[in-house]
Amino acid sequence: LAKTTQPISMDSYEGQEVNITCSHNNIATNDYITWYQQFPSQGPRFIIQGYKTKVTNEVASLFIPADRKSSTLSLPRVSLSDTAVYYCLVGDMWNKAAGNKLTFGGGTRVLVKP
Amino acid sequence: GAVVSQHPSRVICKSGTSVKIECRSLDFQATTMFWYRQFPKKSLMLMATSNEGSKATYEQGVEKDKFLINHASLTLSTLTVTSAHPEDSSFYICSAFDRGTYNEQFFGPGTRLTVL
Numbered sequence: 425l426a427k428t429t430q431p432i433s434m435d436s437y438e439g440q441e442v443n444i445t446c447s448h449n450n451i452a453t454n455d456y457i458t459w460y461q462q463f464p465s466q467g468p469r470f471i472i473q474g475y476k477t478k479v480t481n482e483v484a485s486l487f488i489p490a491d492r493k494s495s496t497l498s499l500p501r502v503s504l505s506d507t508a509v510y511y512c513l514v515g516d517m518w519n520k521a522a523g524n525k526l527t528f529g530g531g532t533r534v535l536v537k538p
Numbered sequence: 539g540a541v542v543s544q545h546p547s548r549v550i551c552k553s554g555t556s557v558k559i560e561c562r563s564l565d566f567q568a569t570t571m572f573w574y575r576q577f578p579k580k581s582l583m584l585m586a587t588s589n590e591g592s593k594a595t596y597e598q599g600v601e602k603d604k605f606l607i608n609h610a611s612l613t614l615s616t617l618t619v620t621s622a623h624p625e626d627s628s629f630y631i632c633s634a635f636d637r638g639t640y641n642e643q644f645f646g647p648g649t650r651l652t653v654l
Contacts, residue, residue: 458642467542467631467645468582511581526572528582 428514428529435535442499444532446512449493454516457488457495462509462531471510472497499534507536540566542634544646551622552654559617559649561632567612568634572643573605576629588615622653 429447436442448457456475460468472479474486474495485498499506515526541564551557561571570589574582586602588594588609596602604626606618615634619626629650633643 465629465648465650467648470642473642526584530581
């Protein structure tokens with residue numbers, strides 16, 4: 425079971441880069457790493473997904489070292505609207521029916537200040 | 539990305555009654571749907587996995603007779619909380635996944651259940 429650990433909270437200021445690291449020491453070979461953003465009383469929203477090395481899209485970057493025991497979500501130039509809870513999810517959805525686990529981290533509350 | 543809806547968004551019921559929550563994938567066929575539960579300021583906890591046309595697989599500690607899941611079609615899954623009690627009050631979120639089309643799960647907006 426790939427237990428995940430994230431910092432509980434993080435403060436930042438508008439325009440700064442925010443980096444959130446998730447530890448997943450027991451990640452399995454077939455597991456992917458996915459990051460989600462969640463606002464209060466809403467469902468999570470997909471941000472980015474990766475398996476190894478670096479992935480970048482229009483909103484974030486995801487850095488995964490060679491041993492894959494951790495991952496870092498990087499949010500460039502955050503704004504006030506980026507204040508939310510960010511979750512990392514480690515697992516293999518394709519084989520979930522076979523009983524593999526999907527493990528959400530505890531979430532990191534990011535507060536962006538003006 | 540694909541859209542997943544949930545209905546109702548909020549429900550208040552009396553203790554002892556049953557509540558049904560619907561999860562629909564609006565623009566894709568979901569071969570798999572997941573049901574999560576989330577308590578205030580806590581992370582999402584996976585309750586069960588349902589694959590279209592087969593019985594749901596429940597996570598350890600989740601009572602299958604209390605949380606009935608039906609995934610009768612590729613676009614609809616339902617979660618019925620039977621004989622609800624105040625401790626069942628929570629935020630219930632579904633997600634949908636299509637193995638052949640996407641490599642991510644799409645979440646619904648969630649349903650806030652309050653049991654009086």
